Structure formats: C-alpha cells, structure tokens
Amino acid sequence: MLTEEEKKEIQKEVKQYPYPAVACIDALKIVQQHRGWISDESVKDIAQVLRISSEEVDSVATFYSRIYRKPVGRNVILICDSVSCMIMGYESLYQYISKKLGISFGGTSSDRRFTLLPISCLGDCDNAPVMIINNDHFNRLTIEKIDELLEHYK
Amino acid sequence: MERPLTKYITPGSIAYNLEDYKKVGGYAGLKKAMKNMTPAEVTSLVKGSNLLGRGGAGFPTGVKWSLVPMNGDDSKPKYLICNADEMEPGTFKDRYLLEGNPHQLIEGMIISAYAIRAEKAYIFLRWAYKKAEAGLRTAINEAYKAGYLGKNILGSGFNLELHVHSSAGRYICGEETALLNSLEGKRALPRTKPPFPAVSGLFGRPTVVNNVETLSWISHIVENGADWFKGLSLTGTGGTKLYGVSGKVKNPGIWELPLGITMRELLEEHAGGMATGHKFRGALPGGASTDFLIEEHLDVKMDFTTVAAAGSRLGTGTMIVLDDKTCPVAFVHNVERFFALESCGWCTPCREGLPWVEKMLASIEEGTGKMEYLDLLKFNAKYMGPGNTFCAHAPGAAEPLQSGLKYFYDDFVEHITGKKCPWK
Ligand SMILES: Cc1cc2nc3c(=O)[nH]c(=O)nc-3n(C[C@H](O)[C@H](O)[C@H](O)COP(=O)(O)O)c2cc1C
Numbered sequence: 323m324l325t326e327e328e329k330k331e332i333q334k335e336v337k338q339y340p341y342p343a344v345a346c347i348d349a350l351k352i353v354q355q356h357r358g359w360i361s362d363e364s365v366k367d368i369a370q371v372l373r374i375s376s377e378e379v380d381s382v383a384t385f386y387s388r389i390y391r392k393p394v395g396r397n398v399i400l401i402c403d404s405v406s407c408m409i410m411g412y413e414s415l416y417q418y419i420s421k422k423l424g425i426s427f428g429g430t431s432s433d434r435r436f437t438l439l440p441i442s443c444l445g446d447c448d449n450a451p452v453m454i455i456n457n458d459h460f461n462r463l464t465i466e467k468i469d470e471l472l473e474h475y476k
Numbered sequence: 477m478e479r480p481l482t483k484y485i486t487p488g489s490i491a492y493n494l495e496d497y498k499k500v501g502g503y504a505g506l507k508k509a510m511k512n513m514t515p516a517e518v519t520s521l522v523k524g525s526n527l528l529g530r531g532g533a534g535f536p537t538g539v540k541w542s543l544v545p546m547n548g549d550d551s552k553p554k555y556l557i558c559n560a561d562e563m564e565p566g567t568f569k570d571r572y573l574l575e576g577n578p579h580q581l582i583e584g585m586i587i588s589a590y591a592i593r594a595e596k597a598y599i600f601l602r603w604a605y606k607k608a609e610a611g612l613r614t615a616i617n618e619a620y621k622a623g624y625l626g627k628n629i630l631g632s633g634f635n636l637e638l639h640v641h642s643s644a645g646r647y648i649c650g651e652e653t654a655l656l657n658s659l660e661g662k663r664a665l666p667r668t669k670p671p672f673p674a675v676s677g678l679f680g681r682p683t684v685v686n687n688v689e690t691l692s693w694i695s696h697i698v699e700n701g702a703d704w705f706k707g708l709s710l711t712g713t714g715g716t717k718l719y720g721v722s723g724k725v726k727n728p729g730i731w732e733l734p735l736g737i738t739m740r741e742l743l744e745e746h747a748g749g750m751a752t753g754h755k756f757r758g759a760l761p762g763g764a765s766t767d768f769l770i771e772e773h774l775d776v777k778m779d780f781t782t783v784a785a786a787g788s789r790l791g792t793g794t795m796i797v798l799d800d801k802t803c804p805v806a807f808v809h810n811v812e813r814f815f816a817l818e819s820c821g822w823c824t825p826c827r828e829g830l831p832w833v834e835k836m837l838a839s840i841e842e843g844t845g846k847m848e849y850l851d852l853l854k855f856n857a858k859y860m861g862p863g864n865t866f867c868a869h870a871p872g873a874a875e876p877l878q879s880g881l882k883y884f885y886d887d888f889v890e891h892i893t894g895k896k897c898p899w900k
C-alpha cells in the first residue's frame with residue numbers, strides 16, 4: 323500500500339502531464355525516496371495509481387539504473403568505473419573499499435550500512451577518481467581519504 | 477581572446493544570481509529578441525551564424541529550428557528540450573556550464589523557444605548533477621519572478637513554462653529520440669527517424685532538442701551577430717568551444733578556446749603536457765565514442781570537419797589521453813564494457829555484439845585471448861558501424877574499438893602471444 327503522502331506526491335506529478343502514465347519514472351523515484359527501493363508490491367501499487375499494467379511499470383523500473391529493484395543499504399556508494407577514472411586509478415580505491423566493507427560491486431554490508439555499486443562517468447574527469455555517496459559528490463580521491471569519508475555515513 | 481561562454485564562470489565559487497548576471501549584460505539578448513525581432517528573424521540569424529550543435533553530432537542549429545512547422549495550429553503545444561544528460565565517458569563540459577552560469581542557459585532557452593514558438597521547455601538533466609539542479613531551480617525561480625518566464629514575457633504576448641526533469645540514469649537517454657520516450661515516462665528506446673523530432677517529437681508534437689553548450693550561445697549570437705560569432709573561431713566554423721583534457725597530463729581541465737585550435741596546443745599549452753614519467757600514445761579527441769588519434773595527428777585542428785578528415789570526430793571536444801603506463805587493451809575494454817552495459821537492447825549488433833566484444837577483450841586483457849579474436853573484434857566493429865543499427869550508440873562504440881585495433885594492434889597481439897598483460 324502506498325502512503326497518503328506518496329500518493330499525494332505522485333498525483334502532483336501526474337497533473338503536469340497529458341496522461342498519468344507519463345509520471346511513471348517520477349512515481350518510481352518518489353516511492354524509492356520513501357522506501358529506499360522498489361518492491362514487487364510497490365510496482366503493483368504504482369501501476370494502480372497510473373492506471374497501467376504492473377508489467378509496464380516493471381519494464382520501466384528495470385530499465386533505469388538508478389531505480390533499485392532490490393533492497394539497498396542505508397547508504398549507497400557509487401564508484402565511477404569509466405575510462406578517465408580507470409586511468410587515474412579507481413581500481414585501487416574500489417579494492418580498498420571492497421576489502422574494508424567486505425563486499426564487492428552489487429553487495430550490501432551485513433549491517434546494511436553500505437551498498438557498493440559501479441557508476442558510469444560522473445562528468446568530473448579532470449578531477450578523477452570520483453565517487454558519489456548518496457547525493458554527495460567526491461573527487462580527487464585517494465585511499466587515505468576513504469576511512470574518514472565513510473565515517474560520515476552511519 | 478574572447479571567452480563569451482565562460483567569462484563569468486569562476487570554478488569553486490557560486491554562479492551569478494539574476495542581479496549579477498544582469499549587471500554584466502545578462503538578459504539584454506532576450507530583450508533585443510523579444511522587442512526587435514520576429515521568431516523567423518531569430519532562426520535566420522542563428523542559421524546565418526553557422527552554429528553547429530555541441531552535443532556531439534555537429535548538426536547546424538538554425539537548420540534544425542527551421543524544420544519546425546511555424547504556420548500550423550500554434551495553439552497545440554510545441555516543445556524545446558535542453559539535453560543536459562551528459563554521460564559520455566570523459567565528457568565534463570555541460571556540468572561546467574550548468575553549475576557555472578545557469579542564467580546564460582535559461583536566457584538562451586527562452587530566446588530559442590521564442591524562435592520556434594514553443595510554450596513549454598524542459599531541461600533533461602543527469603540525475604547525478606545535484607549542484608547543477610539546485611542552481612538551475614533557483615535561477616528558474618528568479619527568472620519567473622522577473623517576468624522572463626511565465627505569461628506574456630516582457631509584454632511580447634509570448635508565454636513559456638520551463639521545467640527541470642532529473643533523469644533516472646542510462647546513457648541512452650542522451651540520444652535525442654530516446655530522451656523523448658524517457659520524458660514520456662517510458663523505457664528510453666530510440667525512435668525511428670524520420671519523422672524527426674522537429675516535426676513529431678514529445679507527445680507527437682514538434683520538438684527541438686539541443687545541447688547545453690549550444691543553447692548557451694543563443695543570447696550572445698542575438699546580441700553580437702553572426703559575423704562576430706564566425707570571427708571567434710580559427711577555421712570559420714563559428715564560435716569558441718569548451719575543450720577538456722583528462723588522463724595523465726600535468727594539468728587536466730576544461731578551457732574555452734577558439735574552435736579549431738590544434739590537439740598539440742590543447743595538450744601542451746593548456747593541459748601542461750604529459751604528467752612526469754608518462755608518454756603520449758594516443759587520445760580519443762571527443763569522448764568515448766570517438767576514434768583514437770595518435771602522435772601523427774597532433775597538429776590536427778580540432779573542429780568538426782578537420783577531425784573528421786583525420787578519421788575521428790570532434791564529438792564533445794573533451795579528450796581522453798592514453799599514456800604509455802596505461803594498457804591500451806584495458807582502455808578499450810573499459811570503454812566497450814560501458815557501451816555494452818548501456819545498450820538499450822533493441823538491435824542485434826549492439827545487444828549481442830557488444831557483450832561478445834566485451835568478453836573477448838576481457839579475456840585478451842587477462843591473457844587468455846586467442847588470435848582469432850582479433851578478426852572477430854574487427855567483424856563486430858564493422859557490424860556495429862553506421863547503417864546497421866537503430867541509433868548511433870553502436871556506431872559510437874565501434875569507433876574506439878576499430879581505431880584501437882588499428883593503432884595498438886601490436887599490443888593486442890602481445891597480450892595474446894605472451895598470455896598476460898605486459899602492464900600488470
Ligand atoms: C547514445 C547517445 C548518447 C547521447 N548523449 C547525449 C548527451 O548526453 N547530451 C547531448 O547533448 N547529446 C547527446 N547525444 C546527441 C543527441 O542525440 C543530439 O544529437 C543532441 O542532443 C542534439 O543537440 P545539438 O544539436 O545541440 O548538438 C547522444 C547521442 C547518442 C547516440
């Protein structure tokens with residue numbers, strides 16, 4: 323069941339479009355904002371609000387990389403693995419973080435504090451290597467900076 | 477040397493608000509267009525300036541606008557969309573303009589919308605550009621309050637609504653017809669062309685899609701004229717360009733320079749040359765989807781036609797440098813893995829070819845590759861090339877692959893015969 327708040331936020335988006343289905347990505351983002359991820363149940367609920375089939379909603383949900391169809395940790399670390407960051411050494415950052423948290427790309431730590439994912443180019447290539455934690459952008463990273471950085475995310 | 481687009485951008489400090497922007501002549505171009513020019517005059521000015529699209533394909537902007545039907549039923553909506561989905565690996569120019577001077581883009585969009593009589597405009601923004609998003613939203617609010625957006629703009633009778641749409645992540649959203657499907661809330665699959673978006677775009681209505689850097693030019697061209705714009709470039713193409721360099725150079729960064737400077741100038745004077753202990757081996761001149769150029773091309777002028785004649789593309793103008801301490805196979809593998817992941821899955825050479833290419837490159841990099849892979853890679857590059865797929869994603873992916881094989885063939889062979897990566 324969607325909460326009243328979620329429904330209200332979705333309806334607000336629906337109003338600006340010619341027909342409700344246009345708000346599909348907005349709706350997925352709204353629900354994910356509240357719950358962290360999109361469950362099968364949420365897919366069905368959104369479909370009902372937008373008056374389309376749940377398969378249609380799921381086809382959209384599974385297409386976009388920033389819609390999570392599996393639960394994620396409280397904080398999501400996105401490490402840029404594109405070519406400029408590769409040249410500037412993202413791999414050693416990844417290995418350090420991976421070892422520290424005991425997870426690989428796609429994994430969530432057992433205390434559910436962190437999920438670790440790769441991400442394509444973040445448009446900050448002259449300051450590589452780059453990563454995002456939740457909505458925060460970090461560049462010119464070195465292994466020495468990682469421990470302190472992660473401390474800010476509980 | 478004039479730097480019209482970045483003159484008022486100071487990296488690290490916050491962008492000009494409306495008041496500051498107006499103090500340095502902001503919104504004068506809008507006033508001039510609204511008070512003294514008809515929409516047709518604006519389009520013809522932009523056409524005459526020879527402004528070529530800065531999103532990668534270099535299509536003439538005025539020509540694109542002139543495809544929009546102007547005599548039809550104006551009561552139905554037409555749309556203007558700013559493509560701010562920047563995601564091409566190695567490309568970091570639109571972020572600079574979005575964060576640095578949002579009002580310049582907004583002013584350009586209002587004039588452009590006026591030229592095609594679009595009453596609704598969207599900025600399709602990369603979700604990760606949070607700072608840019610906040611700055612844009614603030615600037616848009618200021619523009620509404622000042623009467624530059626909304627109803628009856630500057631008493632002209634022209635109305636415009638401007639929205640920011642933050643995307644949900646996929647490179648293919650940047651392809652202009654896929655972008656339209658994404659804005660309609662669907663999977664971002666490209667559409668067939670024709671019909672071109674200028675005739676049938678968002679919700680089947682005439683729509684113009686232009687890049688951030690392209691739209692940021694419009695107010696300057698209106699204010700200063702076509703001849704001024706043409707005079708800015710070294711090759712007569714028109715304008716300056718945001719050029720970037722990333723990789724192992726002394727001073728990676730982004731600079732606004734006359735269109736047509738050489739690769740050597742960019743690399744040596746602006747990026748400070750190669751980092752100590754690193755040698756230049758080659759570069760993708762305009763983002764991941766462009767062909768490698770090598771040492772012999774360093775004097776190539778970086779404009780659309782000259783780079784094309786040298787066998788590559790100007791693309792986004794942001795160069796990724798390959799140095800001698802980076803394995804060229806790993807470089808190409810990284811880029812092809814990106815393209816494989818980001819394929820929308822519609823056409824076979826792209827959906828099936830790219831993962832196959834990626835697997836072969838992975839195994840060559842690991843030292844388990846076979847000689848016959850080299851021909852298979854060439855075969856795939858050919859079938860991913862122009863004319864075999866629905867959109868330019870696969871042809872873009874083919875470019876670094878085919879040129880990487882051409883210029884670094886011996887390195888590929890060495891991985892296979894030596895059964896290991898010489899760089900590891
Ligand atoms: C796979 C793919 C991704 C693209 N991504 C972008 C992008 O992020 N930003 C952009 O402006 N153009 C991108 N383009 C080019 C657009 O399709 C389109 O040509 C451009 O936005 C038009 O603007 P312009 O005429 O001002 O250059 C992409 C093209 C392809 C094939």
Ligand code: SF4
Nearest residue numbers: 820822823826867869
């Ligand atoms: S070339 Fe690739 S990305 Fe483009 S439509 Fe075909 S499958 Fe999709």
